[in-house]
Amino acid sequence: MSSKGVFPPEWSPDGGAAGWVSWFLGRVAYRLRQARSVLWPQVDPGLLAEARSRLPPRWRRPFDRLGGSEKAHVLRLYRAITTDPDLAAADREELVLLALTHDLGKSITRPTFFERVVKTVLPIPNRSHPILGARLLRRLGAPTRLVRRTARHHGDPGGDRLLAVFQRFDDSL
Ligand SMILES: [Fe+2]
Numbered sequence: 001m002s003s004k005g006v007f008p009p010e011w012s013p014d015g016g017a018a019g020w021v022s023w024f025l026g027r028v029a030y031r032l033r034q035a036r037s038v039l040w041p042q043v044d045p046g047l048l049a050e051a052r053s054r055l056p057p058r059w060r061r062p063f064d065r066l067g068g069s070e071k072a073h074v075l076r077l078y079r080a081i082t083t084d085p086d087l088a089a090a091d092r093e094e095l096v097l098l099a100l101t102h103d104l105g106k107s108i109t110r111p112t113f114f115e116r117v118v119k120t121v122l123p124i125p126n127r128s129h130p131i132l133g134a135r136l137l138r139r140l141g142a143p144t145r146l147v148r149r150t151a152r153h154h155g156d157p158g159g160d161r162l163l164a165v166f167q168r169f170d171d172s173l
């Protein structure tokens with residue numbers, strides 16, 4: 001997983017403009033993919049069942065309450081993480097669980113269709129879902145590390161290497 005395309009490139013006098021144009025076009029393409037996903041979410045039932053089976057049974061009900069576009073987002077993450085050949089097996093397991101659970105707070109505060117459309121155009125952060133999701137996971141008995149990463153998944157990863165890796169997937173899919 002490369003961070004290319006997620007963060008703006010450093011400015012440099014030699015060829016820096018080309019880097020910015022490429023980064024900008026990448027972000028436009030990302031926003032268009034997001035808009036398509038909100039308007040016509042693609043949820044593969046077979047992949048959804050496979051991903052859902054990776055969760056402990058008690059966690060599946062909030063997972064089922066996610067909206068179509070959230071499920072589509074989670075499945076894009078699931079597919080990318082399970083097929084990334086550069087990930088170590090232990091990292092992959094933790095990333096899969098984080099992918100399936102990090103946005104569970106949205107099962108509590110399900111954004112309206114209008115809010116989701118606006119957010120694809122304007123990158124407005126959804127401030128409440130990480131904390132709500134972390135509380136929900138704690139009540140479900142999730143490991144402390146998963147609870148903490150869910151709470152911080154839109155914030156500074158600090159020294160958490162795996163959260164930084166996850167954010168690169170999350171920000172591009
Ligand atoms: Fe999120």
Ligand SMILES: [Fe+2]
Nearest residue numbers: 073102103170
């Ligand atoms: Fe996400």
